[in-house]
Amino acid sequence: MIRAKPTTCIFLFFALLVGTCSAYGYDQDSRPCEEDACFVEIHSDAPRCWMSGNNQNIAYMSPMDGGSHRIPNACRRSNIFGGDGYLVAYPSIGGVVLIKNPSAVDLQHLRLPNTHDTERSPDQDDGLATRMVQLGAHWWPNWDLYFRHSSRVDGGIFYDYHFPLTSTSPSRRQAALRHQYEDKVCRSWLPHAPDLWGVKMRYALTMDDKSEMIKDLGGTFYASIDEIPGRAKTVGEAVGLFEPFKQRLSNMEDDSYRNRFCTIDEGEDEDNDKGTANEKPFKQRWGIGSLFNELR
Known part of the structure; x- marks a missing residue:
């Protein structure tokens, strides 16, 4: 067995220390x-x-x-034009309500400008957060939990119903993986938006346009937000709807669970499946046709 000389060990230790310090240094910007x-x-x-x-x-x-x-930046409501495309509200109940890449129609419906980013107004966050969840946004307990898992989904890890998908951009993260997993062990359980969804929504000028396009693509029409299954009307309800995802996301941090959820046999003993990925939540709609006129 070859033993390293003491001087070599000391040199390696200092090299590692210097590398660590430089790795966590701050540049001038x-x-x-x-x-x-x-x-x-x-x-x-x-x-x-x-x-x-x-x-x-x-x-x-x-x-x-x-x-x-x-x-x-927590001092801004949005960084759509000068950042990564997030519209954000920090409700007084805690946590964060977010939409990634909202459309111009969505912004107008939320009473926000569609030409520039806006600064955060703390006294108005509850109202904005409420309108956002009614539009289909999700509440998250913190940014860290969202980014840890969204980055993995974007990187190709199959989450399906373990990750909340906003109806303002249905199947945004999973659409790219749809054909990769069809007829394979990791079959998608959540429905996917039609291929023309992105094109259609891009040309919607009003909520009326958006509603008609969704109906043309096979979406279900609801006359009132009260009729929509799994849709929050308040931030408090959005917090409750997120509750099942806490355990699902925690499960996905375990690689063995993630592999098992992709390969598990539908015919396994029900007692073994209780509380696992096969205990599927209410099937969420990919799109809605309600105009939410009462919310304007």
């Missing part, structure tokens, strides 16, 4: 999050957090082998 009022609380094991432009950047060590993500 960045600043620590603690020095900026526009950052949110970090829930991950994050050794480094810095502000750069309109984003809060986080490099974290755990869970799920660590990673990095960018949280939108």
Whole structure:
């Protein structure tokens, strides 16, 4: 057995120390999050957090082998034109309500400008959050949980009904994986939006247009938001709707569970399946036809 010389070990230790320190240093265009009022609380094991432009950047060590993500500037409602495309509301109940890449029609329905990003108005966040969940946005307990899992979905890991999908952009994350998993072990359980969804929604000028297009694509029409299954009318209801996803997302942090959920046999003993991925939630609609006139 070959033994390393003491001097070699010391050299390697200092090299590692220097590399670690430089890895978590800040360049001239960045600043620590603690020095900026526009950052949110970090829930991950994050050794480094810095502000750069309109984003809060986080490099974290755990869970799920660590990673990095960018949280939108908490002093702004949106970073659609100057960031990653998020519309955000921070309700007084806590957590965050978000929509990724809302359409111009969605913004107008939410009483927001569709030509520029807007600053956050704390006294109006509850009203905006309510209108967002009624439009189909989801509530999340914190940014960290959202980004940890959304980055994995975007990277090709099959989540299906373990990850909430907003009806403002149905199947946005899973659509690219649809054909990859059809007729294979990881069969998609959630329905997918038609191929023309993106094209149709791009040319909708009003909510009336959007409603007619959704109906033409096979969407279900509801005369009132009260009739829509699984749709929150308040932020409190949105918090309740997220509850089942806490365990599902936690399960997906376990690679063995994730592999098993893709390969599990539908005919296995029900007692073994209780509480696992085969205990499917209420089947969510991919689109809606309601105009929500009462919400305008």
